[in-house]
Amino acid sequence: MNLTEKMRQEAAQILESKEADLVIGWGGGEYYWQSPPLFLEDAAGAAELAFSPFIVNNLAKYLLEELESHEKAALFVKGCDTRGINRLLQDHRIQREAVLLIGVPCAGLADREKLKAAGYDAGLLQVERQGDSFILTLEGEEGAREVPAGEFLLDKCLECRYPNPLVYDRLLGEEVQKPRERDPMARVREVQKKPVDEKYAYWQEKLSRCIRCYACRNVCPACNCRECIFDQNAPRWVGKANQLSEKQNYNIIRSFHIAGRCIDCGECQRACPMDIPLMEINRKIIQDLTELYGEYEAGIDPTDVPPLGTYRAEDPAGFSER
Amino acid sequence: MKKIDKSKLEDLWGRLAAEQDLFLPVQQDSVVNFALWQEGSRVNLEAVNSLLPPKDLLFPQSEKIFSYKRREGELSFEEAPGSGPQVIFGIRPCDVRSIELLDPVFFKEPADTFYKNRREQTTLVSIGCLEPDTTCFCTAFGIQPLDAEGADVMLYDMGTAYLVSPRTEKGEKLAEEMGELLEEAAGAEEEGLQQQQEAAASAQEHGLDLDGVFEKLNDMFDHCIWEKFYRRCLACGTCTYLCPTCHCFDIQDDGSPEEGQRFRCWDSCMYEDYTHMGHGHNPRPGRRERVRNRFMHKLNYFPKDHDGVYHCVGCGRCVQKCPVNLDIMQVIEEIGKEGVGGEGHDR
Numbered sequence: 001m002n003l004t005e006k007m008r009q010e011a012a013q014i015l016e017s018k019e020a021d022l023v024i025g026w027g028g029g030e031y032y033w034q035s036p037p038l039f040l041e042d043a044a045g046a047a048e049l050a051f052s053p054f055i056v057n058n059l060a061k062y063l064l065e066e067l068e069s070h071e072k073a074a075l076f077v078k079g080c081d082t083r084g085i086n087r088l089l090q091d092h093r094i095q096r097e098a099v100l101l102i103g104v105p106c107a108g109l110a111d112r113e114k115l116k117a118a119g120y121d122a123g124l125l126q127v128e129r130q131g132d133s134f135i136l137t138l139e140g141e142e143g144a145r146e147v148p149a150g151e152f153l154l155d156k157c158l159e160c161r162y163p164n165p166l167v168y169d170r171l172l173g174e175e176v177q178k179p180r181e182r183d184p185m186a187r188v189r190e191v192q193k194k195p196v197d198e199k200y201a202y203w204q205e206k207l208s209r210c211i212r213c214y215a216c217r218n219v220c221p222a223c224n225c226r227e228c229i230f231d232q233n234a235p236r237w238v239g240k241a242n243q244l245s246e247k248q249n250y251n252i253i254r255s256f257h258i259a260g261r262c263i264d265c266g267e268c269q270r271a272c273p274m275d276i277p278l279m280e281i282n283r284k285i286i287q288d289l290t291e292l293y294g295e296y297e298a299g300i301d302p303t304d305v306p307p308l309g310t311y312r313a314e315d316p317a318g319f320s321e322r
Numbered sequence: 323m324k325k326i327d328k329s330k331l332e333d334l335w336g337r338l339a340a341e342q343d344l345f346l347p348v349q350q351d352s353v354v355n356f357a358l359w360q361e362g363s364r365v366n367l368e369a370v371n372s373l374l375p376p377k378d379l380l381f382p383q384s385e386k387i388f389s390y391k392r393r394e395g396e397l398s399f400e401e402a403p404g405s406g407p408q409v410i411f412g413i414r415p416c417d418v419r420s421i422e423l424l425d426p427v428f429f430k431e432p433a434d435t436f437y438k439n440r441r442e443q444t445t446l447v448s449i450g451c452l453e454p455d456t457t458c459f460c461t462a463f464g465i466q467p468l469d470a471e472g473a474d475v476m477l478y479d480m481g482t483a484y485l486v487s488p489r490t491e492k493g494e495k496l497a498e499e500m501g502e503l504l505e506e507a508a509g510a511e512e513e514g515l516q517q518q519q520e521a522a523a524s525a526q527e528h529g530l531d532l533d534g535v536f537e538k539l540n541d542m543f544d545h546c547i548w549e550k551f552y553r554r555c556l557a558c559g560t561c562t563y564l565c566p567t568c569h570c571f572d573i574q575d576d577g578s579p580e581e582g583q584r585f586r587c588w589d590s591c592m593y594e595d596y597t598h599m600g601h602g603h604n605p606r607p608g609r610r611e612r613v614r615n616r617f618m619h620k621l622n623y624f625p626k627d628h629d630g631v632y633h634c635v636g637c638g639r640c641v642q643k644c645p646v647n648l649d650i651m652q653v654i655e656e657i658g659k660e661g662v663g664g665e666g667h668d669r
């Protein structure tokens with residue numbers, strides 16, 4: 001049985017036995033790269049579930065709204081997604097009993113941009129994982145082509161340390177062995193090396209593209225405040241004008257608010273329509289936190305205390321009694 | 323017909339830029355957007371359509387309406403400076419049509435003077451699309467990828483040169499500015515164009531049929547179909563900010579009682595505060611109502627007021643960039659499958 005069939009069977013069983021009253025998974029689309037989040041309340045719908053190397057959406061955040069109207073939600077989760085679950089648990093935004101986690105060990109997902117750059121977009125019908133390869137189903141005579149998976153993986157998958165779910169109730173398939181192939185901090189160090197002026201110009205150029213759609217916030221499992229300051233109108237903390245200062249302001253506040261809570265899932269950068277390298281900012285902050293407070297990875301253990309979630313007398317910044 | 327050799331484009335841009343603001347698709351990282359031309363700009367005329375539509379050049383994401391000052395009790399106002407002539411070079415036929423769809427919105431009396439001033443001073447130089455992107459579905463809306471009816475000058479890509487076809491008075495004037503950079507095209511090139519046009523019309527494979535979609539939606543306000551689509555939506559508004567036809571705006575003040583400005587900026591029906599009333603009520607309280615509004619506006623409300631013309635041009639930007647693949651083509655297909663009147667109202 002392939003993973004798609006397993007997913008469908010699992011979902012149908014859960015809904016039939018009323019183990020949960022909602023299943024959240026991934027469906028298919030018209031294009032090979034589409035994998036829209038799918039919400040099922042009825043076992044008959046399970047046939048719409050589809051596994052593909054594009055199941056990139058982290059479904060954890062949907063729990064916040066869906067659990068308002070459901071008793072228990074079953075959720076398909078990859079390794080990186082489970083760090084988001086742990087974050088929500090740690091913030092007491094969801095209860096563990098209210099979720100049923102179906103873990104999907106993940107050998108890495110495909111990057112459409114990399115496929116495109118290699119000339120595989122028009123005429124590509126389907127991408128499937130087979131061992132160390134992707135099998136591309138192409139329109140026309142050639143039919144299928146095998147390419148090395150490593151060349152077409154998402155950067156975040158090359159940099160991933162947790163391909164296997166950290167928390168789950170059931171696991172679909174075997175755990176995968178997947179060493180981290182790239183140092184996620186390499187890019188941060190590179191940008192950091194630039195002289196101050198150049199660094200400023202670099203970020204000015206990137207952030208001037210921001211259209212402040214807030215996709216990066218909305219998709220983020222660490223951004224889970226009941227009311228976000230960017231949504232407040234009175235007072236309005238960040239103006240609506242299309243100005244570099246407002247864009248910088250937004251991006252600085254966003255990244256500081258998830259300091260120590262960012263689970264390094266890369267969803268913000270993926271969702272950003274303007275191709276702003278948000279992970280460079282997030283990881284710079286992770287790096288700073290490590291320097292200041294020691295190694296900490298968010299979303300690994302829901303019972304620990306995040307570095308900025310506590311106060312200790314030996315805080316390097318001291319304590320101001322005001 | 324005249325043509326211009328591609329090797330002369332830099333000269334041409336220099337010449338045009340001396341007379342007016344010249345905007346072109348410029349590459350920055352992986353992104354191509356319209357930007358003011360300067361010598362050395364990384365112009366990319368090959369990318370089919372820009373990430374952001376050039377709508378910002380007529381209807382900026384934010385623009386000052388007036389500024390005010392209070393000095394010793396005296397209140398004074400200063401109007402926003404007017405705009406000058408501009409050329410949008412390399413705009414694709416879908417985006418040209420989108421401007422034709424914005425015109426009736428902003429020209430309707432009382433006309434929006436900011437838009438009107440810019441629009442009247444804008445010359446559109448469009449390039450036909452030889453190779454539509456996989457998500458292009460402009461032909462579903464009767465747009466010809468190789469020919470933009472509303473362009474002032476149409477350029478046809480013939481490999482090493484563009485055929486140049488001025489269409490309007492503004493276009494003729496621009497062709498004059500091009501002067502001796504234009505040469506007479508050979509007969510073979512004009513024949514080639516005809517072949518291209520035939521090939522381009524059949525290049526898109528979307529298979530979308532919009533017949534009856536507008537009429538069906540008349541009865542689908544409370545249909546269960548919205549249930550199916552809204553839940554995945556993150557309410558990020560990317561689809562509306564990238565859309566060449568979306569035109570909602572908000573008016574905001576910035577400053578203190580002593581000094582400041584009033585400006586308008588893009589708004590999006592996908593946002594929570596979009597119809598949040600002063601007394602606290604919101605007639606579109608959730609994503610269900612907001613997602614529905616986006617599609618209803620494009621496929622029903624707008625056509626209702628504009629002789630059945632849809633408010634989408636099939637540029638595919640929202641399809642490409644929606645982080646959760648909420649695909650308007652799929653929405654149109656699903657609506658198409660529904661019967662007219664009454665069925666499926668089982669929400």
Ligand code: SF4
Nearest residue numbers: 210211213214216272
């Ligand atoms: S997703 Fe990108 S463009 Fe949108 S607000 Fe975030 S950084 Fe800006």
Ligand code: SF4
Nearest residue numbers: 220262263265266268
């Ligand atoms: S900031 Fe980005 S990488 Fe970090 S948790 Fe949020 S979406 Fe994931």
Ligand code: SF4
Nearest residue numbers: 565634635637638640
């Ligand atoms: S709705 Fe989507 S496809 Fe249609 S014009 Fe807007 S962005 Fe383009």
Ligand code: SF4
Nearest residue numbers: 416451454458460467
């Ligand atoms: S939608 Fe049509 S006009 Fe627009 S870029 Fe694609 S082919 Fe060209």
Ligand code: SF4
Nearest residue numbers: 555556558559561644
């Ligand atoms: S881009 Fe997609 S997720 Fe964002 S508001 Fe539009 S439909 Fe919703």
